Amino acid sequence: MARNISASGTEQFVEERLLNGLFTGPLLQHKELLNMLEDVDVRYPRQRTLLHVGVGLGKADWVQELLARGADTDITDDSQQNALSLAEEMVRQFPEDVERSKVLNLVTLAHRRDQVIMRRLEASSSRSTDHVTLVASPECDIAPLKSSVDSLRREMKSLVNQWSSSLEELKDQVCRRDALLRCLEESVTSTAEDLTAVKIALGGEASLSQPTSDPVVARQECVHAMMRKTRIVYGSGVDEMRRLYERLYDEDEFTACINKYLCGDDRMKVMVDLESVDIGRMKEKLVDLDGTQWNGSDWISFCDFESETVYLGAKDCSGDREEFVCSRLAWALSQLSLKLVFDNEGRPYSKGDVEREREWMRAIEELEERRKRGEGLEWWIVYALNGKTLNAKLCWLAAAVPEIIADDGSLRGRAYLQDDAPLLLSLYSNNVIVKLLASAKR
Incomplete structure (x- = not known):
């Protein structure tokens, strides 16, 4: 039994x-x-x-x-x-x-x-x-x-x-x-060795830090790297920001993968206001991915593709409020990771990948059908479907996966996605996560 x-x-x-x-x-x-x-x-x-x-x-x-x-x-x-x-x-x-x-x-x-x-x-x-x-x-x-x-x-x-x-x-x-994975591994290793040689020739770093097999050390290194990319514009609270990154790393492999990839990317940065619940003081006006104009005071977090910057309002970040802010941070970081790793205007697949594009379009169609039938969908999935451009819909739909998991917790979030958006969960797991891990430098 x-x-x-x-x-x-x-x-x-x-x-x-x-x-x-x-x-x-x-x-x-x-x-x-x-x-x-x-x-x-x-x-x-x-x-x-x-x-x-x-x-x-x-x-x-x-x-x-x-x-x-x-x-x-x-x-x-x-x-x-x-x-x-x-x-x-x-x-x-x-x-x-x-x-x-x-x-x-x-x-x-x-x-x-x-x-x-x-x-x-x-x-x-x-x-x-x-x-x-x-x-x-x-x-x-x-x-x-x-x-x-x-x-x-x-x-x-x-x-x-x-x-x-x-x-x-x-x-x-x-x-x-x-056999294919071995070929890929050999190719990646060869590329890494070539990059190391170029760095040495240009007078750059004489050696590259090697990833550690110790999960505790790997977690610390990733969080430290994210903190170095983070600037607290208003207020003080290094411990609060560190706790947010640790929570994302510990919550679920999906949210951890975003940190693992971004912590090794030199282009991104995070701007934080610890004295406000919105980003209005850091970014008064903003234009969303689908072209919609907003006041910064309307947003808790925002991903600016042009400057490759994430903005976060994180006042009173403790207790239940910490979980809420963490999920909004996951939403913005996820969008940035998609923009950087795929280099395809925020779409969750590489340029020219017709098969993946077809699968993501099918995911949108299936969720639209569920909405037409009056079936309940998570708010962030509905927000993605309401995007005015295809780029916005695809990027926000993919970013909804880690946001839902960060907001509802690993078990509940995954259970919801498996039941109500199985194709979306499958595409994110088999395409986005695989790409992020393969591209991570740590």
Whole structure:
């Protein structure tokens, strides 16, 4: 039986980290946590299990591992969907997604296997109760049971062969991806070495600081770097600003990635007014990304693409107010990271990437359809859809993802996005985050 999330601090930590890992990390980095999990069918918001989330995201490696650990394909969530019906729905929504097709194949095989076992057990139980006699007849009792077992073995062997074929196909694709990643890594390493040589030749830095493998040190270095790019224009409160950056780094991998990328970019800067809740004193007039003119007093945070500067009003930044200001900071920093990393007027994909452009347009269309049907959407998603230009819509829609997570918290924010904007979450995770991490200098 599936259980509710444990009250134990250790178990809750394991369960939450696994859920985050499903969204952002490769399976190999989380197998140790899976070994610590007491119940693979632990329930999350909306009564979903890890298997539900893995199927919804199209993570074939995670789904395969969870099924191998006995994840129940029949458990239903609040919308009465089990893993199989959810996998079928995902294939209908994303018919060209190879990973989701593989997920459906894996879940179908596991579901069929479980159904076969249940039918055999029920048949065996029925024969045991229907053929009770006063005189034992071993030969008569054993013969049908033996036949049933042999039949079950033949069917299981067929299922195992199908499963093995699917696994081989998955392994083949993973090998191809690993080869591509190795080529990319070699290319990046070569480019870094060339840049180092150029710096030395020009009399620049004799050496580049190497990224550290210690997560605590990496966090400190990233926060220190962001603080060096930050100027407190009004007021005093270095500790308050440092706490905001630390909160973004700790909240979720999505918000942390923005800091990891921006802390190594020499172009950006952050201007802060710690004595006001708006940016009016620092920027009296501003023009938004879609050309709309505003008074600075109407904005808590703002990303100025032209000067590559983020402005923030952060008065009384503590308690609940800190969470609010942090989410607005995430919104502005996210826009700037999109402008710098893709160099495409704030759009969340590179110039000339027709396939990604088509996917983001589909995300806009799907969310517009939800709005027309009167379904509830987060305020920042609605704001993005109301943009007067395509650049504004795309940039603000992508920036809404980390803002929602910073505002609602990692678990609630991701749960909302997975349920109400799954394509948006998938595009941000698989395209934007990957690009930010690949381009980060730290």
